[in-house]
Amino acid sequence: MAVAVLGAALLFSGIASAQTLYKYRGENGEWIFSDRPPADGRNAETRSVERRARRGSVSVSHSFTGSGLQFIASNRYHAPVELKLFFDNIAGVDYPHPDDDLLWVIPARSDLVLFELPVLGTVAAPSAQYRYVWLPGDPAARPASDVTYRVPYSLGTRHEVTQTFPVSATHRTRDSMYAIDFAMPIGTDVIAARGGVVFEVASNNFAGGPDPDAYAKLANLVRILHDDGTFAVYAHLNRNSIRVQPGDRVEAGEYIADSGNSGFSSGPHLHFAVERNMGMRIDSVPVSFRDANGRPVRASTGEVLTAHR
Numbered sequence: 001m002a003v004a005v006l007g008a009a010l011l012f013s014g015i016a017s018a019q020t021l022y023k024y025r026g027e028n029g030e031w032i033f034s035d036r037p038p039a040d041g042r043n044a045e046t047r048s049v050e051r052r053a054r055r056g057s058v059s060v061s062h063s064f065t066g067s068g069l070q071f072i073a074s075n076r077y078h079a080p081v082e083l084k085l086f087f088d089n090i091a092g093v094d095y096p097h098p099d100d101d102l103l104w105v106i107p108a109r110s111d112l113v114l115f116e117l118p119v120l121g122t123v124a125a126p127s128a129q130y131r132y133v134w135l136p137g138d139p140a141a142r143p144a145s146d147v148t149y150r151v152p153y154s155l156g157t158r159h160e161v162t163q164t165f166p167v168s169a170t171h172r173t174r175d176s177m178y179a180i181d182f183a184m185p186i187g188t189d190v191i192a193a194r195g196g197v198v199f200e201v202a203s204n205n206f207a208g209g210p211d212p213d214a215y216a217k218l219a220n221l222v223r224i225l226h227d228d229g230t231f232a233v234y235a236h237l238n239r240n241s242i243r244v245q246p247g248d249r250v251e252a253g254e255y256i257a258d259s260g261n262s263g264f265s266s267g268p269h270l271h272f273a274v275e276r277n278m279g280m281r282i283d284s285v286p287v288s289f290r291d292a293n294g295r296p297v298r299a300s301t302g303e304v305l306t307a308h309r
Contacts, residue, residue, distance in 0.1 A: 022046055055200050056246065058106070058134045060085065060114070068118040069093055069126060075106040078247050079199040079225040082106075082277055083134040085114065092126030093117035103280070105138050108199075136199070137277030141229020148290045149193040150252050151307035152182070152234065152272050153259075158306045159184045162269060165286070167301045170264070178284040179273035180299050186268045187241075188259040190234055191307070193272065193289075195251040196224040198244045199231070206239040208261045219263025219271075222256055226274075230285065235271040236262050253309070 022037050024044035037044055056077030063070050075081050085102040087095070095117055106112050119126050153159060163169055163181040171179050200223040209215045220237040222244060238260030244250055261268040273284045288296035292308050299305055 020046055055202075056109075058083065058132075060130070060132045062128070065116060068116045069128060070116040071114040072111055073104060073106050073114055073132075074111045075108065077108060077136065077199050078197050079108050079136050079223075079231065080105055080138045080229075081134045081136050082139055082280060083132055084280055086131045086133075087128060088131065089127070089129040090117075091128075093119055093128070105140070106134075133280070135277055135280055135282055136223075136225075137231060137275075137282070138229050139277045139279040141276065143230045143276055143285060144228045147194070147226075147228070148288045148294075148296045149274070150191065150309065151289050151305050152191050152193040152270065153184065153307050154189045154191060155307050155309065157188075158304050159188075159270075161299045161301055161303050161305060164299050164301055175275055175282040175284050176271075176273060178286045179271055180287065182259075182270045182272065182305070184259045184268060184270055186238055186258070186260050188270075189255055190237065190257045190259050190270055192224065192250045192252055192254045192256050193232060193287075194224075194226055195249070195254075196226040196232070198246050198248045198250060199223055199225050201242055201245055203237075203240060203242040205262045208236070208263055208265045210264070210266045212264045215264040217263070219265070220257075220260060221263075224250060230274050230276045232272065232274050235273075236260055236265050236269060238262070 022044040024038050024042065056075065058077065058081055059074045061072050061074065073083055083104050083106055104112060104114060159182045161180055162183045163171060165178045171177055202221050205218040205220050207215060207218050219235045220239060220242065221233055221235040222237065222242060223231055223233050225231045234257065236259070238258040239262065241258035242256065244256050250256060259268065259270045274287050275282050275284050286298065288298055289305065290308055291297045
């Protein structure tokens, strides 16, 4: 029996390439670490640094049971994922519904038998070519309507909101429409805005710039799954500053990383968004923060927000 398999994953593929780090002294004697050599041509210490992302994995495999082909999905993320399977070519097995949408939600850290296709008659070599795509989250989850978030930096500190809805200078996709950008110096404490389980970390990128084609995949980030099925992303974090790892349970107010300028970024800032799976589509959702009296407030572009409990 021969089975041909093709697989594909959406959005959360790993980064395996290396990057060159340049280390040299600045005008005031401070150490500078950059993805570019000094502009004045002086010597700099260099070394190769592997980009690192701590993620799970999602895969589909098959096995011959003696009477048919059994398909099994494996999800190694600490969050559920929605998976869609496509058959490009199939022969020698009973597959009565070729036009059906083959969609499943695979629970966190689990394997799920999708189905078994019986072999037709005495076919010696049934074959199947298939692809799959997936996104994090369960589309059946319903976000809590009364949740307020802690402003994601240290109590009593204040930072300006440089972009949020309806301003869309760079927030032009559904997953970033309601994101909030906070201007802050590199190295500012980033605090969990809401409790949950960490399910993705990218921590060792240092390159950043305004070109989305060159830098969009190079942001250091943390994704945290909340109890209502939404998840938060904290992005553009400083290299090697992230204090959490996949599987960690964090609480609101917990220090998770330092802000930075990694990835697609025109200057040091924190990109914060709450997202949900809308059925093989990720949308951001509006966020209400807590003011000094615990009342919900929406951020607006140009506003300076103070962090409260």
